[in-house]
Amino acid sequence: MRRQCIALIAGVLWTPAVADTPATWDFQPAQDVFSDTALLDLSYLNEATAGETGFIRRSDDGAAFVRGDGAPIRFWALNTYVARHGMAALEDHARFLAKRGVNMVRLHGQIPQAGESGGTLEEIDTAERDRLWQLVAAMRQEGIYVTFSPYYPHLVHPEAAQRWQVPVDSEGLTGMIYFDPVLQEAYKGWLRETLLPVNPYTGLALKDDPALAIIQMQNEDSLLFWTFNSIKGREAALLGARFGQFLGEKYGTLAAAQDAWGNAAAPGPIDDMRDDWDSGVIALSNIWHLTSDADPGDAAARLADQTEFLTMIMRDWHAEIARFLREDIGAPQLFNAGNWRTADDVLLDDLERYSYTAGDVIGVNRYVNALHEGEYVGWAIVAGDTYREDGLLRRPLDLPTTLRQPVGYPYIISETLWVPPMWEQSEGPILMAAYQALTGIDISYWFSTDETQWRAPQSANGYLPSIGKWQVATPQQMGAFPAAALIFRLGLIDEAPPVVIEHRPRDTLWARAAPLVAAQQGYDPNRDTGIFGKLLGSGRAQQPEISPYSFLAGPVQVDFDSETGNFVHPDLASLIDEDRQVVTSLTRELSWDWGAGVVTLDAPRAQGVVGALSSATTFTLQDITIESDAEYASIIVVPLDGQPIADASQLLVQINSIARPTGWSAASAAHESGPALEVTAFGEAPWQIDRVNAQVSIRNNGLSRATALDANGMANGEVTASRNNGMLTLTLPSDALYVIID
Structure with a gap:
């Protein structure tokens, strides 16, 4: 059997050489006892009981987390649904x-009665509350904190909203939490009951x-x-009507607003609205008109x-819920207002995050995806699907x-995954840990698990x-x-000082001026179809000034x-050499060669290589040398005692590579974007992991013995x-x- 990997890089199709598929080994771990x-x-990294020193707070500068006693704390996190069991x-x-x-989990839940039958607007789903109660109780005993997301408007059926006597003319409740007073009052009631x-x-x-530790206001909703x-x-x-009220407060009168606008009509208004200046109901334009294409x-x-109106109406509601939690509920937990993206993340992302600054914590959901098309693309992989094995490196x-x-x-980052x-995929946790540490991103929650321990390849829903x-x-x-x-938790990679600090007066936000440097917009297969399917940010906006x-x-x-x-x-x-396709961190501890598809970690306490090891076969770092011809692997060496690798009394060597279901197969396929693959068999349990042939040499005079472990950390x-x-090989x-190694 042969495998071909294809990637689309900066608009250019890249097709590496076809190579023989490596030998594999079965991943069938025993139950961890x-x-x-x-x-x-x-587990020694965790507190004996989560919260034993008090509530998680922000650091003195506001930018990081500390425990109740003021000691810094970092969180390694995931989303879990095991409370269902x-x-x-x-x-x-x-x-x-x-x-x-x-040491942190997130429950992305749904407190309101969201089903098609039973319940009123004021009632909560008591079964969901019980799952939250159990989750907090179980996790706290292992030193694991909880983040709770209580509301997801996309899961509320319009029929339920009608039954709640919230007359909804729109396609569901999306965005309504920001301006519908009936829904807002109900939301506060849900929090009280929870x-x-x-x-x-x-x-x-x-x-x-x-x-x-953290309460999120809602999941994946925004007026932007x-x-x-x-x-x-x-x-x-x-x-x-709220827009008219805003304009009256800003300009003094609606007539003054008309004059300031030069009597311009709303281009492309939503729902074919027309201005009704006499009643104070002012039309709002389709969100496309706020993007760089317009x-x-x-x-x-x-x-x-x-x-300005859309941003501030969100920010004001976030401020009200932050106040409500502190003053009316008496809840000192940190508050995260949101985690979503915008219609144009070049011009609107700062507006979305600015609206969150009324709370304590900024958030976003971001996944790593490649091409995948098929009938069930949002949640399942089946035979006949088209995909591209386009890794991140x-x-x-x-x-x-x-x-x-x-x-x-x-x-x-309240949801992330290499999908x-x-x-x-095995590059994901290492890259996230290293670059979170470098840049000061405080938590990434991996999405998700509904298994108590390991998950074997299996049906997406138990039936299909x-x-x-x-x-x-x-x-x-x-x-x-x-x-x-x-x-990440021990800070084995140093955090760098800022490389860019952009100062933005609010008028530049309302004008949607291009930022100095803009992030890429993430892709979500459950959102970027149909109405959301076009590529964004390619029109009138000037190119960012900084790489x-x-x-x-x-x-x-x-x-x-x-x-x-x-x-x-x-x-x-x-630090940035786009000709050589290499970027080096300001700390000089991380280097990303995206031409070769390789990232190296070279810090005193964390060293290794991720990606196409065959591109160099030998990697010489401060204290270790790695030799391997693996097409794709991750080999990382870190101390278990927090000391530099050269002085540590015990080291962990971690080896990860590609795993696919047993019997997985694919064939070449055509796609409008270029060569792709078609799933011919999606396979079954167990996972088949690519074998990695590698030799590691370590400069440490105190180490002499090496022991292989199974997936549960037992000697094998x-x-x-x-x-x-002077090297242990x-x-x-x-x-x-x-x-x-010890």
Whole structure:
């Protein structure tokens, strides 16, 4: 069997040489029984009980997290749905996660009654609250904190909204939380019913439980996204009346607003609205007119006011919920207002994040995807699907951490995953840990798991013959957690000072001026179809002044409401070589060669290589040398005692590569964007992991013994090691994820 990987880079089709598929090994781990004799168990990194020193707070500068006693804390996190399986499963799950370095989980839940029958607007889903209660109780005992997302408007059926006596003319409730007073009052009631009653599993109300660290207002909703265009009828009139009120307050009178606009009409109004100046209901333009593809023409002033209005109506609601949680509920948890993207992330992203600054924490959801098309593309892989095995290493600007960070706020990525059938996934946790550490991104939550322990390849829903997509408990991704968690939580890669600080007065936001440096827009197959399918940000906006590869050199920050001059680090240009296709971090500890498809980590306490090892075959770093001809692998060396590799008493060597279901096969296929692949068989359990042939030499005079481990950290045989010229050299086992050296 042969494999061909194809990637689209900067608009140019890249087709590497066809190569023989490596030999594989079965990944069939035993149930982890949490033996005290395990050689790899990271639960010692966690507090004995989550919140034992008090509530998680922001640091003095506002930009990071600290424990209740003021000690800094970093979180390695994922999304979990195991609460559906009851308390016993949760307790086992919590131990499993803590052992692999996890100290934060997120429940993306739905507190309102969202189904098609039963319930009123005011009632909550008490079963969902019980799952949250159990989750907090189980996780806190393993030192794992909880983030809760209580509301997802896309899951509320319009029939339920009608039954709630919320007359909805729009296509669902999207955006309504920001301007519908009936829904807003109900939302506050949902929070009361969730946070005030005593949790029977802990004896504490959630508002009083420091194990609940972060409360998100909602998931994936915004007035700056394409769903804005679906607002119709009653909701459009309600929002138009709010717009009229805003204009009256800004200009003194609506007549003054008309004069300021030069009587310009709304281009492309939603729901065919027309201005009704007498009643104060003012039309709002289709969101496309705020993007870089549109020419504002003589409506520029009007569109700037609409931009300000939409941003501030969101920000004001976020501020109200932050106040409500503190003053009415008495909940000291940190508050994250949102996590979504916009219709044009070049021109509108700063507006979205600015609206979140009324809370404590900035957020976004960002995935790594490649081409995948098929009937069930949003959630399953089936035979006949078209895909491209286009890994991230040759398109680094799609790394989820390439984000503009508002000064003085923690930043979380509340959902992320390297999404199959892009099988080059095991790079993900290492790259996220390293570049989060470098840039100061505070949490990334992997999405997701509904298994207590490991997940084998299986149906996406239990019925459809298929392979599920949105799963992290696999050898490719969760199998890479231990080294990644150590890198991030212990700060084995240094955080760099900012490479860019852009200062943005608010009038530049309303005018949608192009930023100095812009992040790539992520792709979501559940959103970017139909109405959302066009590529964005390609029109009138000027090109950013600074290379987007700056995000891989260090933190890129934005300071809102600031008139100060912009800052660009004097060394930044020297770190980016677009001709050689290499970017080096300001700390010089990370190097990304996107031409070769290789990232190297070379810090005193974290060293290794990720990607196409065959591109060089030998990688010589500060204290280690790696030799391998693997087409794709990740080999990372980190200390278990936090000391430099040259002095550590115990090292972890982590080996990850590609894993596919047993029997997976694909054939060449045509696609409008270029050569692709078609799934001919989606396979079955167990995972088949590519064997990696590699030799590692380590400069450390105190180490002499190497032991291979199984997937649960148990000893699984000695690895032959020899010493020569001050280096300990070992041939890594080709059928293990981990080796301990002591």
